[in-house]
Amino acid sequence: MASQEIERLASALARLPGLGPRSARRAVLWLVKHRERALPELVEALAGVRENLSECPQCGNVDTHSPCGICADPRRDPRSLCVVEEVSDLWALDRARLFTGRYHVLGGRLSALEGVRPEDLNITGLLARVEEGGIDEVVLAMNATLEGQTTAHYLAERLEAFPVRVTQLAHGLPVGGELDYLDEGTLAQALRARRPV
Structure with a gap:
């Protein structure tokens, strides 16, 4: 049984997309094992994002700058x-x-x-x-x-x-896709979007 703080961290990580309770526990165990190097970096990165994160008023992207790096890029x-x-x-x-x-x-x-x-x-x-x-x-x-x-x-x-x-954007057959494994919607779209060879 882990301490309340460790369980709280695992519970917080489990709410992230793509991480379930098991993956969250594995991540916590890795963080605990590498705590001298990994935890300070993680805490600093999270604090930096928390303090500086904003939504770009032009495009809606999230970044630590306003406007975001994409909107500000003259290229x-x-x-x-x-x-x-x-x-x-x-x-x-x-x-x-x-x-x-x-x-x-x-x-x-x-x-x-x-x-x-x-x-x-x-x-x-x-x-x-x-x-x-x-x-x-x-x-x-x-x-x-x-x-x-x-x-x-x-x-x-x-x-x-x-x-x-x-x-x-074009829809249809993915590169490397085999017809036998594709769903009917993808096949239908590929047929509708066919072009001359």
Whole structure:
């Protein structure tokens, strides 16, 4: 039986996405074993984030600077804007280093079942950025779910009023994917998006 403090730490870590109670206990045991080096670094990093974390007023990213590092980067193409559902999607796309424009985080996706309506998302901010001018293309990088595609369709309709090109990420066969292992939705999308060879 661990002390109350250790149990409290394990319980706090278990609430993180991707960590269950067992993984949290393993992480705590590792931290305890390497406490001289790992604990001070972890405490310092958490304190730094807690004191300096803010949401970027331009794109909705989270960073320790305002505006965030992406919005402040002069090498970014201000004419291209990639719209994502969540900050995690922004980070995933930016990690690939394939998109050189700027981003806009909606803060979720439309969902009738969860009661998420357009006014619950940062759509007004997106429309204001596009209306401001200087944007040639809006890339809708929604997840390939029913809610994601509903959100993309809604945004495309709202963006029709502006002189911008609206594009969407391609969906279909993943690289290295085998047809036998793919679900029907992925196969259907791949067939609909087929192109000449």
